[in-house]
Amino acid sequence: MSERPMTHYVAPVGDGGPVEVDKVSLGSRRSNLWLDAWRDLRRRPLFYIALAIVAVILVASFWPSLFTSVPPNNDCMLANSNGAPEAGHPLGFTRQGCDVYSRIVWGARTSMSVGVLVVIITGAIGIPMGALAGYYGGRLDSILSRIGDVFFSVPYFLAAIVVMSVFSQYRNVVTISFAIGGFAWASLARIVRAEVLRLKGLEYVTASTALGRSKLSTLVQHVLPNSLTPVIVFLTIALGAAIVAEASLSFLGIGLGSSTMSWGNDISQAQQTIKTSPMALFWPSLALTVTVLAFIMLGELVRDALDPKARARR
Amino acid sequence: MTRYILRRLLQAIPVFLGTTFLIYFMVFAMPGDPVLAMFGDKTPNPTQLENLRAQYNLDQPFIVQYLLYLKGVFTGDLGETFSGQEVSEVLRRTFPVTLKLVLMAVVIEFLLSVVIGLVSGLREGKFVDNLNVVVALVLTSIPAFVAMFLAQYFIGIKLGWAPVTVGANATWGAMFLPALVIALTVYVTGMRLMRGSVIEARNEDYVRTAYAKGLTSRRIIPVHVARNSLIPVVTNTAASFGALIAGTTITEGIFNIPGVGNTLYQAIIRGETPTVVSFVTILTIVYVVVNILVDLLYAVLDPRIRYV
Numbered sequence: 001m002s003e004r005p006m007t008h009y010v011a012p013v014g015d016g017g018p019v020e021v022d023k024v025s026l027g028s029r030r031s032n033l034w035l036d037a038w039r040d041l042r043r044r045p046l047f048y049i050a051l052a053i054v055a056v057i058l059v060a061s062f063w064p065s066l067f068t069s070v071p072p073n074n075d076c077m078l079a080n081s082n083g084a085p086e087a088g089h090p091l092g093f094t095r096q097g098c099d100v101y102s103r104i105v106w107g108a109r110t111s112m113s114v115g116v117l118v119v120i121i122t123g124a125i126g127i128p129m130g131a132l133a134g135y136y137g138g139r140l141d142s143i144l145s146r147i148g149d150v151f152f153s154v155p156y157f158l159a160a161i162v163v164m165s166v167f168s169q170y171r172n173v174v175t176i177s178f179a180i181g182g183f184a185w186a187s188l189a190r191i192v193r194a195e196v197l198r199l200k201g202l203e204y205v206t207a208s209t210a211l212g213r214s215k216l217s218t219l220v221q222h223v224l225p226n227s228l229t230p231v232i233v234f235l236t237i238a239l240g241a242a243i244v245a246e247a248s249l250s251f252l253g254i255g256l257g258s259s260t261m262s263w264g265n266d267i268s269q270a271q272q273t274i275k276t277s278p279m280a281l282f283w284p285s286l287a288l289t290v291t292v293l294a295f296i297m298l299g300e301l302v303r304d305a306l307d308p309k310a311r312a313r314r
Numbered sequence: 315m316t317r318y319i320l321r322r323l324l325q326a327i328p329v330f331l332g333t334t335f336l337i338y339f340m341v342f343a344m345p346g347d348p349v350l351a352m353f354g355d356k357t358p359n360p361t362q363l364e365n366l367r368a369q370y371n372l373d374q375p376f377i378v379q380y381l382l383y384l385k386g387v388f389t390g391d392l393g394e395t396f397s398g399q400e401v402s403e404v405l406r407r408t409f410p411v412t413l414k415l416v417l418m419a420v421v422i423e424f425l426l427s428v429v430i431g432l433v434s435g436l437r438e439g440k441f442v443d444n445l446n447v448v449v450a451l452v453l454t455s456i457p458a459f460v461a462m463f464l465a466q467y468f469i470g471i472k473l474g475w476a477p478v479t480v481g482a483n484a485t486w487g488a489m490f491l492p493a494l495v496i497a498l499t500v501y502v503t504g505m506r507l508m509r510g511s512v513i514e515a516r517n518e519d520y521v522r523t524a525y526a527k528g529l530t531s532r533r534i535i536p537v538h539v540a541r542n543s544l545i546p547v548v549t550n551t552a553a554s555f556g557a558l559i560a561g562t563t564i565t566e567g568i569f570n571i572p573g574v575g576n577t578l579y580q581a582i583i584r585g586e587t588p589t590v591v592s593f594v595t596i597l598t599i600v601y602v603v604v605n606i607l608v609d610l611l612y613a614v615l616d617p618r619i620r621y622v
Contacts, residue, residue: 150332153602155560158594159337161582165590166341244457248564251459252582271463271568278467285460293455300451 033229037305047301053294061109070102094270094280104287106261111243111291113173114180118242119235121181122188127224127231129185130192135200135219145193152186157245159183164254171257180245188234195227233303240295247288263288318613326606333602334387337595338380341587366588392596395581395589404577405596411484412566412573415493416558418486422497423504424551430501431508431547432540438513446509450502458499458561462568465495479570492569496558504550511543545615552611556604560597 041047060067070089085092089099133144163179164171199205200223208218249255250264251271258265263284270281358366374382386392392401434446456464469491470478476491515521516539524534562575563582570576574597581589 146328146332149329150336153329153333153605154336154598155557155601157563158560158597159340161563161578162337162340162591162594165582165585165587168585168587240455247457248459252564252567252579254582267459267463274463274467275471281463281467285457285463289452289456289460292457293452296455297451 033306037302040305041301044301044305046297050294050297050301053290054298057108057112057291057294060105061112064105064109067105068099068102070099092277092279094266100266100280100283103261103266104263104284107263107266107284107287108291110173110256110260110262111246111288114177114246115239115243115295117173117177118181118184118245119239121177122185122238123231123235125181126185126188127192130189130194131196131219131224131227133189134193134196135215135223141193144189148186148189151183152190154183156180156183157248160245160249161252161254164249168254171255172260173256176246176249176255177242179249180242184238184242188231188238191230191234192227195230196223199223199226229306233299233306236299236302237296240292240299243288243295244292315613319610322606322609322613326602330599330602331384333598334384334595335380337591337598338383341591387595387599393588393592395577395586395592401589401592401596405574408572408574408577411571412559412562412575414484414486415489415496415562415566415571415573416555418489418493419496419500419558420551420555422494423501423554424547426497426501427504427508427547427551428540428544431505432512432535432543434505435509435512435516435543436535436539438509443509446505450505453498454502456499458496459564459568461495461499462492462565465491466568480572481570482572484571484573489569489571492565492571496562496565500554500558503554504547507546507550508543511546512539515539515542548615549608549612552608553605556601556608559604560601 090101092100094100094103129144129148133141133148160176160179160183163182164176167175167179196219205218205222208222209215213221246255246262247264247267250262251268253268255264256262258269266284267281267288270277270284274281390402392405395401395404430446434443437443453461466478469475477488480488480492521534521538524538559574562571562573563578564575565571566573566575567579567583574593578590578593578597581593
C-alpha cells in the first residue's frame, strides 16, 4: 500500500493539466522524534568524534592490555623517577618511576566504572522518585519532593566529601559511586517529575487507564518510556560530571586508595612536582578532560538533535 | 510581597532541618563506633575519645544528639576544630577572604557572559560564534582543578604574570588569577543564556520596528537587544553565587588562599573528620541561605514570580 486510491485534482489557473493537491504517499520515509534526531546526528562530524573517543575509552577500560604491555603497578622503579619519554614509554615516568602512559590506560577502567555506577545509582533513585511524585501527585508528591529538595540543597561535592571522610576505611569504586550518585539524583528527579506531569494529562495516557490498565502499569508502560528523552541527556552529561567528581575526590586524597590507578590519584601525586616535571601532571589531566569532553559533547549533541527548535535554527 | 517572603522562609525551614539532619545522620548513624571511625587509620588516645564522645553527646539518644547539635548551631556554638580553635573564630577570619574571591569571580563571570554572549548572539552562525561555541564546550569539560593547574603553570610559573600561590596576604590583585579561572569554568551557562536571548531579541518585532524607524545598530543593540537579554543572565549569576561559595575547597587549596574552603581542604588532607563535617555543614547552610536570598531577589526584580 504505497499510495491511496483516491486523490483530488485541481486545475491551476493558467497552467496545463490538473495537479494532485492532497496526495498522501504512505511510502515516504517515516518520521518521529528519535528518527529525526538520528538523521540529524549522522550529519554532524562532532558526533562521530565524541563517539570515537567514547569507544576508545570503553575498549581501554575492558581490555587495557590491548593498549599497553606494561602490567599495572609493578614496573615502577625509582631510578626512572620523573624520567623523560623513552622507547616503550612514550609519555615518560612519574615521580615514583611508573610509566605515565600505562597508568593512564589502566586508569580508564576506574573512571568508567565510577561513571557508569553513578549513572545507574542516579537513575535508580531519581527516576522512580520523580515519576511517582509527578504521576500520583497529592501527598506523595509533597513528601517525595520535600525529600528531593533536601538532597538538592546539599551541594553534592560537599556531601561526597563528608561520605568519603566518614567511610575512610572503605575507599573503593562502589563507596565513591554511592557518595556521588546518592546526592546527584535530586536534579534528575526534578526533571522526571516535570516530564511526567506534562505527559500524564495526554490522551493516550487516559486511554490506557480507560482500557483497564492499572495506573502503575500505565506509568511504567506508557508514561516513563516517553519521558526518557531528557533523562538520557542528563545521564550522559552526569557520567562526565561523575568522572570529574571521582578525580576531584581522589585529588583531595579521599577518593580511591592510592593503590588504585585513577587519573585523580595521578594528578594529585604529580601536583607536587608541577615545577620540575609538568608533563606527568599534564597527561592524566588531558585524558580526564578529553573523556569528560566526549560525554558532555555527546549529551549536548543529542539534546540539540532532539530539540526541533534548535534543529530548525541550524 | 511580605506574604511571598514569609512563604519562602517557611519553605526553607524543612530544607534547613533536612540538610543538617542528613549530614548529621550520615556521620553519627553509621555502623561501628563513630568516634573511632573519625580517626580512620590513626589510633586515638583514650582521652581524645572520651572528649569527643562528650562533645557530641553520644551518651544521649540520636534525636537528642541532633537537637543539641542544632541548638549549638543557632547559639553560635559551632564547636572546635581539631587543633582546638573555635570554629566561629576561624569563620570570622576566613569567610571575608572567600567572599572577596567569590565576589570577584562572580563579577568576572557576569562580564564574560554578557560580552561573549552578546557578540556571539549578534554573529550567530558566523566564525566568531562557532569558535565561541566550541571554546565553551571545551571550557565546561575542563575539570576545575585541571584548569587551576594550567593557570598556575602557564601564567604563574612560565610567564610569571601572577603569584603561583596567594598565601596569607590575600589582596584583590593576588586573587585575580584564581577568580578568573573560577569565572572561566562557570561563565558558559550565563553566556548561553545571553546568546540565546540575544538571538531571540533580534527577531522581535520591537527590534525590527526600531530599525524601521531609522535607528542605528549603535543605539538598537545596547538599548533594545542587550538590555532585554540581561534579565536571565542576572538571575543566573546570582544563582551561581551560593554554589561558588560552597565550591571553593579545591580552588583555595590549590592557590593556598586563606579562606573557608582552604580550612576545609587542610582538614580533608589531614583526615580531621570532625572539622570536615562542621565546615561542610556551615558551607551547606550558607548555600541554602544564599539561595533563599537569591529567590527573594528574583521576586524583587520580577513581579511575576510573586504571584505564582
